[in-house]
Amino acid sequence: AQSVSQHNHHVILSEAASLELGCNYSYGGTVNLFWYVQYPGQHLQLLLKYFSGDPLVKGIKGFEAEFIKSKFSFNLRKPSVQWSDTAEYFCAVTPAGGYQKVTFGTGTKLQVIP
Amino acid sequence: SQTIHQWPATLVQPVGSPLSLECTVEGTSNPNLYWYRQAAGRGLQLLFYSVGIGQISSEVPQNLSASRPQDRQFILSSKKLLLSDSGFYLCAWSVSGGWYEQYFGPGTRLTVT
Numbered sequence: 660a661q662s663v664s665q666h667n668h669h670v671i672l673s674e675a676a677s678l679e680l681g682c683n684y685s686y687g688g689t690v691n692l693f694w695y696v697q698y699p700g701q702h703l704q705l706l707l708k709y710f711s712g713d714p715l716v717k718g719i720k721g722f723e724a725e726f727i728k729s730k731f732s733f734n735l736r737k738p739s740v741q742w743s744d745t746a747e748y749f750c751a752v753t754p755a756g757g758y759q760k761v762t763f764g765t766g767t768k769l770q771v772i773p
Numbered sequence: 774s775q776t777i778h779q780w781p782a783t784l785v786q787p788v789g790s791p792l793s794l795e796c797t798v799e800g801t802s803n804p805n806l807y808w809y810r811q812a813a814g815r816g817l818q819l820l821f822y823s824v825g826i827g828q829i830s831s832e833v834p835q836n837l838s839a840s841r842p843q844d845r846q847f848i849l850s851s852k853k854l855l856l857s858d859s860g861f862y863l864c865a866w867s868v869s870g871g872w873y874e875q876y877f878g879p880g881t882r883l884t885v886t
Contacts, residue, residue: 668814691873693874695877702877702878702879702880703817703863703865703877704876704877705874705875705876708874749816749817760819760822760832761819761875763816763817764816765814765815765816766814766816
C-alpha cells in the first residue's frame, strides 16, 4: 500500500516570501499525485494534479509542483505568497491505472503574515 | 456544473444516540462517492467508498456504516455513537472508473457529548 509524508506540519511565512511544501510518497509503481487546499471556512479543493507528462505542473493561484520520480517527491512551490494563501495543504497519491484508493498526507498549515 | 451537498453542517449528539449524515451530488451520473473523517494533524481518513448503488466498501472497521440508496446519495450512519466518533466528516465524489481528482463537500462537524 502507498503512503504519503508531509514533513512540515505548520509553516509561517511573511508575505512575498517563497514557499516550498514537501511531499514524499512511498509506492513502487506509477502514481497519480495531487495537492489539495482548504482555505479557512471553505471546501477542500484541488490545487493541482500530476498524471503523466511534464513533471512540472502548474495549478491555480500561481502554485506549481514538481514530480521527481527518483526522489518519490511532489513538492509544492510558489515564488511569492500572499496573505490569502493562508490555508491547509494536503498532498495525495494514488496508484495509476487501476482502481486503488487515494491516500492523503497529514496536511501542512500555512500561515502568511501580512 | 456539479454540486455536492452535505447536511447537517453541524451536529451535537449524545453518546449512544443514532447518526445519519447525508450527502447528495448534482450534475453528474454514476459518480464514485466517498466518506472521509478529517482530524487535526491526521489528515483525511477514508471511511467508505462506493462505485454504485448498494456497493459499499469499508476501509476502517468501526462504529459507522454507509449506504447508497440512490445513484447520487450517500449516507453515513451509526446505531450508537461513541465519543470517539466526534470529528469533521467529509463527503466527496469523483468520476466513475478510477480514483481521479475528488470534489469535496462542505463537511459536517459532529460533536458527541
